[in-house]
Amino acid sequence: MDRRKFLKNTAIGTGALSLLGLGSVAQSCAVQRERSHVPSQGWVNEPARQIPVIGSVDVLVVGGGPAGVAAAVSAARCGVSVMLLERYACLGGLWTGGIVTPVLSTHGLHKNGSWTKCVYGFSNEICGRLFDLGMAFNPKDPSVDPEAAKYVMDLMMDENGVQVLYNCTASQVVMSGDRIDCVILECKSGRVAVRAKAVVDASGDGDIFSRTGDPFRVQKNDIGAMWRVGGIEESVKLGTKLPGKGVRLLHMKGETDQDGLDVFNISRLQQKHRKVMWERTQELRSREGCRNAFLLETPGQIGVRTTRVLEAMRTVTLEESMTGVRYDDAIGFSGGSATIPYKGRKITKKERPIWQIPYGAIVPQKTPNLLVAGRCFGFDEGLTWDAREIATCFVTGQAAGDAAALTVTRSNKAQDMDIAALQEILKKQNTLLEI
Numbered sequence: 001m002d003r004r005k006f007l008k009n010t011a012i013g014t015g016a017l018s019l020l021g022l023g024s025v026a027q028s029c030a031v032q033r034e035r036s037h038v039p040s041q042g043w044v045n046e047p048a049r050q051i052p053v054i055g056s057v058d059v060l061v062v063g064g065g066p067a068g069v070a071a072a073v074s075a076a077r078c079g080v081s082v083m084l085l086e087r088y089a090c091l092g093g094l095w096t097g098g099i100v101t102p103v104l105s106t107h108g109l110h111k112n113g114s115w116t117k118c119v120y121g122f123s124n125e126i127c128g129r130l131f132d133l134g135m136a137f138n139p140k141d142p143s144v145d146p147e148a149a150k151y152v153m154d155l156m157m158d159e160n161g162v163q164v165l166y167n168c169t170a171s172q173v174v175m176s177g178d179r180i181d182c183v184i185l186e187c188k189s190g191r192v193a194v195r196a197k198a199v200v201d202a203s204g205d206g207d208i209f210s211r212t213g214d215p216f217r218v219q220k221n222d223i224g225a226m227w228r229v230g231g232i233e234e235s236v237k238l239g240t241k242l243p244g245k246g247v248r249l250l251h252m253k254g255e256t257d258q259d260g261l262d263v264f265n266i267s268r269l270q271q272k273h274r275k276v277m278w279e280r281t282q283e284l285r286s287r288e289g290c291r292n293a294f295l296l297e298t299p300g301q302i303g304v305r306t307t308r309v310l311e312a313m314r315t316v317t318l319e320e321s322m323t324g325v326r327y328d329d330a331i332g333f334s335g336g337s338a339t340i341p342y343k344g345r346k347i348t349k350k351e352r353p354i355w356q357i358p359y360g361a362i363v364p365q366k367t368p369n370l371l372v373a374g375r376c377f378g379f380d381e382g383l384t385w386d387a388r389e390i391a392t393c394f395v396t397g398q399a400a401g402d403a404a405a406l407t408v409t410r411s412n413k414a415q416d417m418d419i420a421a422l423q424e425i426l427k428k429q430n431t432l433l434e435i
């Protein structure tokens with residue numbers, strides 16, 4: 001990418017560049033390179049101040065959604081110390097907090113014409129644990145109980161020695177040269193920093209790569225919601241059945257072309273969608289078999305599909321995925337989840353070929369100790385639907401965690417990864433690399 005395009009993409013706004021001296025971190029700076037997504041009513045300079053460094057870890061994972069959880073567990077299994085920061089009070093991101101319970105894209109169309117499972121590894125492990133608890137349905141697109149998923153993820157953090165900090169929002173980075181030295185977070189303990197040798201951005205919104213100056217694009221999308229209702233009789237065809245008697249998952253597509261980084265907008269939609277969820281549930285009561293319908297749960301996390309998407313070392317495209325391109329640096333496969341447009345016709349999920357994900361798609365162009373996983377890794381717009389499904393997030397998360405651990409243990413740059421070593425670890429962790 002040339003310099004002009006890079007600067008256009010990262011849009012350094014007036015007054016938005018701040019330097020922050022931080023105690024012993026000589027020549028470090030915190031860099032804010034993105035224009036505000038809300039109208040500003042003027043600018044104020046934030047005074048420089050010292051803040052405490054509350055921890056030092058090998059790998060810091062920002063965001064505890066499907067991608068972050070997979071990254072944290074996988075990195076820890078490589079023998080490095082791991083901390084995970086989560087802005088809410090549970091793990092799972094949209095999977096649990098957004099009540100998006102079906103794990104899609106685990107299957108795709110094999111060359112031999114069969115609808116074949118293509119995602120194993122962490123995805124298989126966590127869904128398997130939920131099946132064992134009787135808290136998941138349907139092996140092809142597992143639909144899980146969100147509370148059981150939160151419980152299992154907490155257990156997995158504990159079992160693997162991951163330090164989880166809840167109610168912490170990562171807000172800024174402190175760079176040392178081109179590397180991230182610390183991540184600054186806001187929490188009840190104040191504004192504090194964590195020092196890390198490598199960072200995985202699993203925030204879903206690129207909250208870290210947008211601060212490091214790595215290139216990205218902003219992709220607006222529908223902002224919708226999922227919610228749970230109870231009291232539905234067994235025979236009624238409505239939504240997706242979930243564990244629990246009479247419990248169903250309902251879906252609202254919401255408004256199209258929305259900015260999920262505009263706090264006024266997401267607050268407006270949160271209120272609007274909650275009202276609709278209440279009203280639709282009341283309306284259900286006039287329907288046969290739904291007389292006892294009640295609103296069981298609305299999502300604490302609004303349904304933002306895409307915001308920032310990384311301009312990675314390599315962008316994986318819909319065309320590549322449809323034509324079966326294979327990569328030397330493959331980190332896993334993904335499948336299909338919905339009907340998508342391709343070359344003027346609609347491809348159903350059963351026609352969707354299994355597609356491969358290259359390592360380059362989770363690597364930012366600039367920062368050597370940063371990996372990116374989940375719904376903001378490097379894919380083109382056509383691939384948006386399948387690239388951000390939960391099983392795909394597990395795949396990119398697992399690889400990002402392993403790669404982050406390798407950058408620590410081998411003093412590597414993410415851009416200069418020992419691919420054979422990474423693939424060896426992935427295979428040991430039951431990831432499918434050939435099909």
Ligand SMILES: Cc1cc2nc3c(=O)[nH]c(=O)nc-3n(C[C@H](O)[C@H](O)[C@H](O)COP(=O)(O)OP(=O)(O)OC[C@H]3O[C@@H](n4cnc5c(N)ncnc54)[C@H](O)[C@@H]3O)c2cc1C
Nearest residue numbers: 063065066067087093094104170203204303374375388390
């Ligand atoms: C309405 C809707 C329906 C969907 N339906 C399905 C479906 O049926 N099946 C399917 O497979 N997929 C579905 N998806 C897509 C899927 O849910 C998401 O793409 C997936 O959960 C993304 O995972 P992630 O880990 O990348 O991000 P998220 O799930 O968004 O998790 C990111 C986590 O990071 C945390 N975080 C964010 N910023 C910070 C920060 N600065 N500091 C600390 N923590 C932070 C968040 O709180 C969150 O926990 C749907 C999405 C939507 C919106």
